[in-house]
Amino acid sequence: MIKIKNIEKTYIKASVLTPVLCGITLSIQRGEYVAIMGTSGTGKSTLMNIIGCLDKPTSGQLELDGIDVYKLDDDTPSSLRNNKIGFVFQQFFLLERTTALDNVLLPFIYADKYPADAIQRAKKTLANVGLEDRTEYLANELSGGQQQRVAIARALINDPDVILADEPTGNLDSTSTAEILEIFNRLNKEGRTIVVVTHDRAVAEHAQRILELKDGLITENGTNPNTENSDIH
Amino acid sequence: MKITKTIALSYKILTAHKLRTALCISSMTIGVAAVVVMVSMGRGAQKRVLDMIHDMGTNLIVVNAGHVTLVGGRERQSAIVTSLRPEDADAILDHCTSVIEVAPETSRKMNVEWESENLMTEIVGISPAAFRIRNIEIKTGSNFDSIENDTGKRVAIVGSVIVEKLFNGENPVGYRIRIGNAPFDVVGVMKAKGVDANGVDRDDRVLIPIKTAMLRLVRTTFIQKIHIQVADSEQLERAETEIRDLLRERHRLRDKPDDFTIQNQATLVQTERESARILTLLIGSVAAISLIVGGIGILAVMLTASRERRREIGLRRAIGARRRDIRTQFLLESLIIACLGGFSGTVLGILSNFLASKLGGWTALQSWDVTGAGLALSAIIGLIFGIYPASKASKLEPIEALRTE
Ligand SMILES: Nc1ncnc2c1ncn2[C@@H]1O[C@H](COP(=O)(O)OP(=O)(O)O)[C@@H](O)[C@H]1O
Ligand SMILES: [Mg+2]
Secondary structure, X not given: OEEEEEEXXXXXXXXXXXXXXXXXXXXXXXXXXXXXXXXXXXXHHHHHHHHOOOXXXXXXXXXXXXXXXXXXXXXXXXXXXXXXXXXXXXXXOOOOOOEHHHHHHHHHHOOOOOOOOXXXXXXXXXXXXXXXXXXXXXXHHOOHHHHHHHHHHHHHOOOOOEXXXXXXXXXXXXXXHHHHHHHHHHHHHOOOEEEEEEOOHHHHOOOOEEEEEEOOEEEEEEEOOOOOOOOOO | OOHHHHHHHHHHHHHHOHHHHHHHHHHHHHHHHHHHXXXXXXXXXXXXXXXXXXXXOOOEEEEEEOOEEEEOOEEEEOOOOOOOOHHHHHHXXXXXXXXXEEEEEEEEEEEEEEOOEEEEEEEEEEOOHHHHHOOOOEEEEOOOOHHHHHOOOOEEEEOHHXXXXXXXXXXXXXXXXEEOOEEEEEEEEEOOOOEOOOOOEOOOEEEEEXXXXXXXXXXXXXXXXXXXXXXOHHHHHHHHHHHHHHHHHHOOOOOOOOOEEEEEHHHHHHHHHHHHHHHHHHHHHHHHHHHHHHHHHHHHHHHHHHHHOHHHHHHHHHOOOOHXXXXXXXXXXXXXXXXXXXXXXXXXXXXXXXXXXXXXXXXOOOOHHHHHHHHHHHHHHHHHHHHHHHHHHHHOOHHHHHHOO
């Protein structure tokens, strides 16, 4: 499903080179629930952005669903982001003063075809994250946990192959964190591929597979012995 | 990207930022309103010049006795000059081939009496040809003919101001008035002409046959003016030369300067035409500036927006927007603002034109092509000033946009 090979990323700022990723090779299968762990500043977000085609690696290959992403033209990453990837960010990134429903509908605007049943689908997806009674609320009228659930609904709306979540619980209290992690568990049980980036071991523990990012390299911790759903793959 | 969905989205975003949108639309509104009002005023000024030419009569040359100087843009005839005579007019008609009609004129301010009312007004002695040459139209009654002129009949045609002031608005045709001490019969009323370029009210006068004036009122052998009609406008120059040569010879001037002044219509309307042209130019540039100001408003707002909305742009890119989708969206927002501004500006402009001509007495010639052009122009302004912020927004790298605090 996701294959990356020898990915390197070096930031250049004011002629100072910061090597962040130093040759990462890894593959993630369909249906997996993977956590990428590491302390702050190790390059987890950088890695996730590269997997999600938001950022280009300095060198290396990325293959999504058999598509060699950087072999193709500039529009390919956009269309991949639209229909194969669903992003969830720490800061939610909802459009303020815009309803939950309109936020969830947003990815359809950039899809090849705007579905006729868009609103029903958006409402159903919002119901799926427990927000059926909040569809007409403006983003800024919702709590942090609710906003993140709207963001998850938005990530799900185009039925993506993978959900990429970067510190999804970083801005949330423990109750909301539990709700979000519960949703990820459920989505994964329904067969959704999930990659969560976190510095928080408690969050990573929910995944079947935990990868440790350190000094620009990945250390595989193998299958998480704590999860009962490790039999999925 | 679905264009209708994007328009709906842009609309939602614009309504979400009401103050910003309102400011932007109003700057555009004022720009477009200025264009509509100013262009209409420019057209009004030009129309006034054309009306003036029409009022004056076409292909006209005026010979004035003595020197006519412009004082504060208005004609002033120097003192009383005795050099011009009715025979000069006849000679011009006879000898100048390009001249088709002549109308000598003499005038003097005199007292006019009717019953117990009396007033001072300009008594103008004209020949019947003047009615044709100078487009003098009769509203009621009739004008006088050359027989009445030649026999020195005491008939008078009055202007509308006289009708109001002397006759209290009654139809004076058939009434007998006294000019100086001589009785005159009112035979007609002139159609109102208004104030001329020299600030003279052309309705505050009484017309009488020139022969009558010279024989019975002013009792002189000289006249003040000759109005001359030339066959066509191409011959104005030549006619002027012919007339000058003829008059110099008749007045035996040899090496003395002219004792008359010749003005042709081209020079008469030239100042007016020039000022109308300058007005239009000035108006055009002010209008253009106000439109550009409106455009810069859009530019500023959209640039601020693209800075403020970096995270939104990043998010949109993250969920699949291509660079050109971002560009289209920003451009559409500018366009919507500009068009709304253009529309309300047009309405405001039309309203102002209406008020200006109703209350201020300005001549604002409202025309639909200007209105259409105003609308089209605002759309173009929206595009021009929207392109830069839009392309700037689209060039933003998605992760950088998302990283914005
Ligand atoms: N645009 C950038 N320019 C320069 N350095 C950057 C840039 N983005 C990230 N970095 C650096 O790369 C490192 C990894 O960043 P990041 O991927 O955000 O880490 P994490 O998500 O693990 O906290 C950090 O040291 C950060 O300072
Ligand atoms: Mg991070």
